[in-house]
Amino acid sequence: xxxxxxxxxxxxxxxxxxxxxxIPLAARGFKVAIVESGLIGGTCPNRGCNAKITLDxxxxxxxxxxxxxxxxxxxxxxxxSETVKHKHDVIKGLPDFITGLLKNNEVTILHGHGKFLxxxxxxxxxQSTTAAKxxxxxxxxxxxxxxxxxxxxxxxxxxxxxxxxxAKIAIIxxxxxxxxxxxxxxxxxxxxxILMHGQKALRKFHQPFVxxxxxxxxxxxxxxxxxxxVSRLEKYGTGTTVHYAGNKAVHVDWVLDATGRIxxxxxxxxxxxxxEYDKDGVIVNDHLQTTISNIYASGDxxxxxxxxxxxxxxxxxxxxxxxxxxxxxxxxxxxxxxxVVFTSPRIARVGVSVEKAEKSDEYTVVKNNxxxxxxxxxxxxxxxxNALVFDxxxxxxxxxxxxxxxxxxxxxxxxxxxxxxxxxxIERIIHLFPTIGSASWELL
Numbered sequence: 001x002x003x004x005x006x007x008x009x010x011x012x013x014x015x016x017x018x019x020x021x022x023i024p025l026a027a028r029g030f031k032v033a034i035v036e037s038g039l040i041g042g043t044c045p046n047r048g049c050n051a052k053i054t055l056d057x058x059x060x061x062x063x064x065x066x067x068x069x070x071x072x073x074x075x076x077x078x079x080x081s082e083t084v085k086h087k088h089d090v091i092k093g094l095p096d097f098i099t100g101l102l103k104n105n106e107v108t109i110l111h112g113h114g115k116f117l118x119x120x121x122x123x124x125x126x127q128s129t130t131a132a133k134x135x136x137x138x139x140x141x142x143x144x145x146x147x148x149x150x151x152x153x154x155x156x157x158x159x160x161x162x163x164x165x166x167a168k169i170a171i172i173x174x175x176x177x178x179x180x181x182x183x184x185x186x187x188x189x190x191x192x193x194i195l196m197h198g199q200k201a202l203r204k205f206h207q208p209f210v211x212x213x214x215x216x217x218x219x220x221x222x223x224x225x226x227x228x229x230v231s232r233l234e235k236y237g238t239g240t241t242v243h244y245a246g247n248k249a250v251h252v253d254w255v256l257d258a259t260g261r262i263x264x265x266x267x268x269x270x271x272x273x274x275x276e277y278d279k280d281g282v283i284v285n286d287h288l289q290t291t292i293s294n295i296y297a298s299g300d301x302x303x304x305x306x307x308x309x310x311x312x313x314x315x316x317x318x319x320x321x322x323x324x325x326x327x328x329x330x331x332x333x334x335x336x337x338x339x340v341v342f343t344s345p346r347i348a349r350v351g352v353s354v355e356k357a358e359k360s361d362e363y364t365v366v367k368n369n370x371x372x373x374x375x376x377x378x379x380x381x382x383x384x385x386n387a388l389v390f391d392x393x394x395x396x397x398x399x400x401x402x403x404x405x406x407x408x409x410x411x412x413x414x415x416x417x418x419x420x421x422x423x424x425x426i427e428r429i430i431h432l433f434p435t436i437g438s439a440s441w442e443l444l
Contacts, residue, residue, distance in 0.1 A: 007033045009324055010122060010131035012114045012268065015042020016310050017137035017299020019098055021317035026105040028325050033131065034107060035114035035124055043139055043300075044310045045094040047157040052180065054087040055160060056342050059187040060404060063344045067380040080165040080188045087160065116269030119292050123269070133324055136275070136282055136290070136297040137317070138264035140308065145172065145257055149233030152240045153257035156181065165190050166253035170242045172230050173258035174201035176341050179213065181256060183343045186222050193250050195228035195242065197259075204339075205347050206354045206387060209402035213343050216383075261308075263301045278303065286331035288320055296320055307339045336417045338410045345383060346406035351417050352398030357389040363397065364390045368443055370403055375439045379404075388443060395420045396444060405436045412437035416444060 009025060011018040014036035026032040039046045058078045065074040102109060112125035121130050142155035156177050165188050171178045174196040182192045194201075201224075202210045214224055228244040235241075239253045263281035276283045276291040281303035288296050298320055299313035306312050315334070322328045338350035357363035370376055370384035381404055389398030396416045401409045416426060423444075431438035 005120060005130040005132045007031045007108070007129070007131040009033075009133045009135065010035065010129065011135045011137050011298075012122065013042060013137035013139055013264075013299070013301075014040045014098075014109075015137060015139050015299060015313065016044055017139065017301070017313040017317050018042070018135065019102060019317070020314045021135075021298070021319075021321035022107055023101055023105050024318075025321045025325055026102075026107045030325065032107045033110055033129065034102065035110045035112065035122060035129075037111070037113040040095040040102070040109065041098045042137075045091060045098065047160065049310055050091050050094065051087050051160045052156075053342065054090045055083055055184050056180070058083060059184060059344050062187055063404065064379055067382060078188050081163060083188075084161070084163065114268065116272045116275075119273045119295060132294065134295050135320060136268070136270075136295065136301055137299045137313075138268060138301045140261035140300045141264055142257065143260040143262045145230070145259055147230065147232050149235075149240075150257070152233040152235060153255040155257055159256055162254075167191060168239070168252040169193070169254050169256060170195060170240070170250055170252040171256045171258050172228075172242070173197065173260065175258060175260060176202070178256075178258040179217075180342050181258065182217060182222055186217065186220055187344070191221065191223075193223045193225065193242075193252065195230050195244055195250075196224060196226045197228070199226050202341060202347065204353075205341065205349055206400045206402075209347050209385065209400065212383065212385075212402055213341075213345065213347060216345070217343075261300075263303075265301065287323060288316060288332060296324075306334055307337050309337065309339060312337055336414060338414060340407040340410065342407075345402050345404050347400075347402045348406040348410040349400040350398065350410050350414065351396075352389045354387045354389065354398070354400055357398060362391060364392075366390065366443070370401070370409075370439075373439045373442065375434050375436065376403075378434075386443070394423055408436045409440045412440050413444075416441075 008030040010033045011022055012035050014034050022032050062076045065072050065076045110124045114122045114124050117123050121128055144150055159181055168191045169185050170193045171182055172195045178194055182194055186192050230244045232243045233240055236251050240255050241249050241251050243249045265277045274292050275295055281301050282290055282297040283303050284290055284297050290297055298316045300308040319332045336351050340346055340348035354365055357365045366388045368386050370386055384403030386401035391397050399410055399413050426444050
């Protein structure tokens with residue numbers, strides 16, 4: 001690239017939208033730098049996926065013990081403080097590990113807040129740095145409610161760092177974070193109230209399956225308030241009062257604001273570049289190129305229809321690596337991208353949704369009670385359903401499942417969807433047996 005700049009490629013942010021591509025790009029001989037004001041690795045390793053799944057790990061174990069009551073002794077006691085310590089042990093080494101990978105490939109790390117001065121120049125703590133190409137990978141941050149008393153609410157990072165779990169928790173919102181953290185808090189003994197903005201939770205998932213998850217949580221003591229219309233928060237002794245639905249209120253020890261996440265597009269100097277963006281993120285074309293030709297974007301900061309998930313960011317970062325290295329000139333071609341909510345039971349989906357399929361004569365929807373498979377009876381699962389979507393040639397094009405193994409089922413079905421396997425090709429795939437994957441493919 002052009003040697004009149006300090007670097008060939010500079011990334012703003014250090015999450016999966018960056019390092020999965022920056023490392024192999026540098027290994028190819030390009031001069032690469034990363035600007036990061038926080039922990040190296042971004043949200044997922046430090047305050048997102050890795051931390052969350054560690055806190056969740058005891059919950060499915062508890063559920064399985066319930067199902068196997070009589071074979072094993074239930075209930076299993078869950079220890080919050082020890083689980084939080086374990087979470088810290090799991091994630092504490094990740095920033096240094098990622099830093100080591102970057103440095104071993106001669107990627108320069110510039111610590112500090114980066115801000116565009118122009119389309120080729122980033123200011124980092126008063127020092128100007130230039131690059132031929134710049135990639136915006138600043139990710140998302142928690143949305144904060146704009147209501148009186150909103151400063152009394154906390155975000156997901158604060159929840160995952162709680163040394164002691166509050167006895168009564170209110171969660172405002174009904175998306176991924178809300179239902180996942182409600183599941184965790186309830187299993188560890190908190191009294192949880194979920195205050196929903198509307199009638200539906202997890203809007204992008206098959207609603208009959210979502211309603212089963214809600215019913216299960218309600219059975220376990222979680223209180224759901226639909227159309228809550230939260231109006232204000234007030235300090236109440238050592239806790240907080242949440243006012244909702246006109247004149248109703250709930251008194252709790254702690255409030256989680258789970259009203260969504262928003263892109264980090266402010267305070268990075270985009271106004272100095274001409275890069276276009278809106279409340280949903282940075283606007284890019286089919287090459288992840290912004291409205292300024294040498295500036296690209298990667299990861300959750302992009303305005304896009306694809307799920308804003310870690311695997312999506314990894315795919316985009318890797319694609320940009322090939323593009324910037326001159327190894328491809330093709331537009332990005334997204335594969336089937338699965339998503340999962342780590343409740344218990346899980347709910348996972350990929351490809352054509354049940355709702356879309358049922359509105360079209362192009363598809364056939366096959367619904368299954370997965371408990372009919374003998375393997376599910378081994379652990380005495382009490383509920384499990386899926387819906388498989390096929391096109392007219394009987395290619396699997398979509399799958400949704402709610403069960404204790406939904407994420408593994410959808411993972412196992414991905415090759416059939418992405419590669420559009422024909423029935424005769426599916427017959428040639430021999431699975432390890434007995435496994436969930438084998439049981440899942442029997443439905444094809």
